[in-house]
Structure formats: C-alpha cells, structure tokens
Amino acid sequence: MSNSDKPRPTRARSTSGLPASPSRQKLQSRRNSSTEPTYAPRRTQAERSETTRTQLIDAAIKLVRANGLSGLRTVEVAELAGVSRGALMHHFKSKHDLTVAVIRHVNDISRSESARRATIAKRSDQDPIEGIIHDAHDFYFGDYFFIELAIAMSADSESRVLKRETLRTSRTSRFSVEAAWLEALMATGISKQVASDVLALTLSVVRGFSVRMLIERDPDQFAHLLKVWRNIIRHYLDSMPTDRPIKRGSK
Known part of the structure; x- marks a missing residue:
C-alpha cells in the first residue's frame, strides 16, 4: 500500500466543520462544568482599616521590645508593617498616639x-x-x-x-x-x-x-x-x- 493509500487519523471537528483547537476544547469543558467559580468576599473599608491599624501596632510592639521607647521610630514602624508613612499618619497622628495604642492593645x-x-x-x-x-x-x-x-x-x-x-x-x-x-x-x-x-x-x-x-x-x-x-x-x-x-x- 502506498503512503497515499494509508488511512489518515481523524480529528474532532467543531460544529463549523473546522478542527477544534485544544484551547477551545478546554473552554467548552469549563462551560459545560457544573462547578461555578468561587470568589473570596471583598473586605470592607472598615476591615481593611482595622487590619492596617493592627499591623502598625504589632510592628510598634516588636520595635519597642527590641529597642525600647527611645528607639521607636514611626518611619521604621511603617516600613516593618509594610504600609506607607501616610497610612501610619492616618491612623496615628503622632508617636504618642501610637504608643498609647500599644499600651492599650497589650x-x-x-x-x-x-x-x-x-x-x-x-x-x-x-x-x-x-x-x-x-x-x-x-x-x-x-x-x-x-x-x-x-x-x-x-x-x-x-x-x-x-x-x-x-x-x-x-x-x-x-x-x-x-x-x-x-x-x-x-x-x-x-x-x-x-x-x-x-x-x-x-x-x-x-x-x-x-x-x-x-x-x-x-x-x-x-x-x-x-x-x-x-x-x-x-x-x-x-x-x-x-x-x-x-x-x-x-x-
């Protein structure tokens, strides 16, 4: 039998008559799936604000424990907490306010x-x-x-x-x-x-x-x-x- 006489492998065809690409097959599989995608609920502004406040207090606690009160620097607090200086000032207007918050928190x-x-x-x-x-x-x-x-x-x-x-x-x-x-x-x-x-x-x-x-x-x-x-x-x-x-x- 010549090469031209050998049977050729068949491919899955789409409804349009064209071969279905792997990506289109995956997309169709997702559409046919009964599992709906789930998304984490978005946090409210109050929740995000409270998280930031807690991060700042925790960072201040670590710095006071390591360096004492005189070694507490608001710049270092913001850096350790992973927030901006502006975010720190939004929650605590001064080093005094931050330290009072630490005292009350602990x-x-x-x-x-x-x-x-x-x-x-x-x-x-x-x-x-x-x-x-x-x-x-x-x-x-x-x-x-x-x-x-x-x-x-x-x-x-x-x-x-x-x-x-x-x-x-x-x-x-x-x-x-x-x-x-x-x-x-x-x-x-x-x-x-x-x-x-x-x-x-x-x-x-x-x-x-x-x-x-x-x-x-x-x-x-x-x-x-x-x-x-x-x-x-x-x-x-x-x-x-x-x-x-x-x-x-x-x-």
Missing part, C-alpha cells in the same frame, strides 16, 4: 486571656493556684510586661504623659485580672481574706522572678522554685480551718 489582650483562664479554673476541677502561677508567668515573663517596663523606665521628657497613661491602663487591667482570680480562689471554699493573701503573695513571687531575669536567666531554677512555692501554699491551705470542704483541684 493590656486588652492579656486581660482577656487571663479572664478566660480564671473562668475555666472557677468552673472546673483545675487547681486555681496552678492557674494563677501559669497566667502570671505568661504575663510577667512575656513581651507585654517588658514593653510596659520599657515605657515606664523611659527618661524622655515626652514620656511623662505616657508613663501616667501606662500606669492608669496597667492598674485597670491588672486589678481586673486579680479580681477574676480572687473569685476563682474563693470558689474553692477559702475565705476572701485568705484568697487575697495567697493571690498577692503568689503574684509577687512570680513578678519577682521576672525582674530577676534582668540579671540572671535561669528558667529551670525559676520553674523549680515556683513548684516549691506551690507546695508551700498547698500546705498552708491544708492547715486553714474551714466550715466547708475546700475544692483542692488536681495535684
């Missing part, structure tokens, strides 16, 4: 988390002393406490107002946290006076270790001493007279 987050933990301890069989130590450790050994220290210890003349703002905001936040943990302790059956004493002493111990970190970094030793403190508190509570059984929690 206190809002820590207060909310502490209140959540205290509520769980109050409604469950968890040991509230363990909860207080864990919660206080997270705060006083974390970035937020040292950011407040950096602001409070700043020597700038411009920081006087910030120091007052920091003190006022911190007092409101920490007193709220202490009130939540006081309720959790009293829910175990101990008196308000004993609960207040235990709470104040425990917070002072943890806070003291966090300050100690400035001159000695020995987390294993601190963890050991906190366990010793917990045992001291347990023995103290066991020796207290009470009119009703005390819920001890897990040991």
Whole structure:
C-alpha cells in the first residue's frame, strides 16, 4: 500500500466543520462544568482599616521590645508593617498616639486571656493556684510586661504623659485580672481574706522572678522554685480551718 493509500487519523471537528483547537476544547469543558467559580468576599473599608491599624501596632510592639521607647521610630514602624508613612499618619497622628495604642492593645489582650483562664479554673476541677502561677508567668515573663517596663523606665521628657497613661491602663487591667482570680480562689471554699493573701503573695513571687531575669536567666531554677512555692501554699491551705470542704483541684 502506498503512503497515499494509508488511512489518515481523524480529528474532532467543531460544529463549523473546522478542527477544534485544544484551547477551545478546554473552554467548552469549563462551560459545560457544573462547578461555578468561587470568589473570596471583598473586605470592607472598615476591615481593611482595622487590619492596617493592627499591623502598625504589632510592628510598634516588636520595635519597642527590641529597642525600647527611645528607639521607636514611626518611619521604621511603617516600613516593618509594610504600609506607607501616610497610612501610619492616618491612623496615628503622632508617636504618642501610637504608643498609647500599644499600651492599650497589650493590656486588652492579656486581660482577656487571663479572664478566660480564671473562668475555666472557677468552673472546673483545675487547681486555681496552678492557674494563677501559669497566667502570671505568661504575663510577667512575656513581651507585654517588658514593653510596659520599657515605657515606664523611659527618661524622655515626652514620656511623662505616657508613663501616667501606662500606669492608669496597667492598674485597670491588672486589678481586673486579680479580681477574676480572687473569685476563682474563693470558689474553692477559702475565705476572701485568705484568697487575697495567697493571690498577692503568689503574684509577687512570680513578678519577682521576672525582674530577676534582668540579671540572671535561669528558667529551670525559676520553674523549680515556683513548684516549691506551690507546695508551700498547698500546705498552708491544708492547715486553714474551714466550715466547708475546700475544692483542692488536681495535684
């Protein structure tokens, strides 16, 4: 058989009689598909604005933690946040406004988390002393406490107002946290006076270790001493007279 007599391969033809190209076949396949394309919902202007504001605050937190308040530069904040200087000025007119926002932000987050933990301890069989130590450790050994220290210890003349703002905001936040943990302790059956004493002493111990970190970094030793403190508190509570059984929690 000659080459001219060999059968030729057939091609798919379109309705117009012309061969259908691969791209047209794909397009027709998409049109025939029952799956509709999905699109992410567009964010509102308020949502975009809030995202930008949060990015700026997060960037400022990182810079204050690394360089202190005196090392905070709005230009660097905008650069780290990935926004323009104009966008920063739109949300925060000055370095003071930005720093106040940082103070309020870190206190809002820590207060909310502490209140959540205290509520769980109050409604469950968890040991509230363990909860207080864990919660206080997270705060006083974390970035937020040292950011407040950096602001409070700043020597700038411009920081006087910030120091007052920091003190006022911190007092409101920490007193709220202490009130939540006081309720959790009293829910175990101990008196308000004993609960207040235990709470104040425990917070002072943890806070003291966090300050100690400035001159000695020995987390294993601190963890050991906190366990010793917990045992001291347990023995103290066991020796207290009470009119009703005390819920001890897990040991």
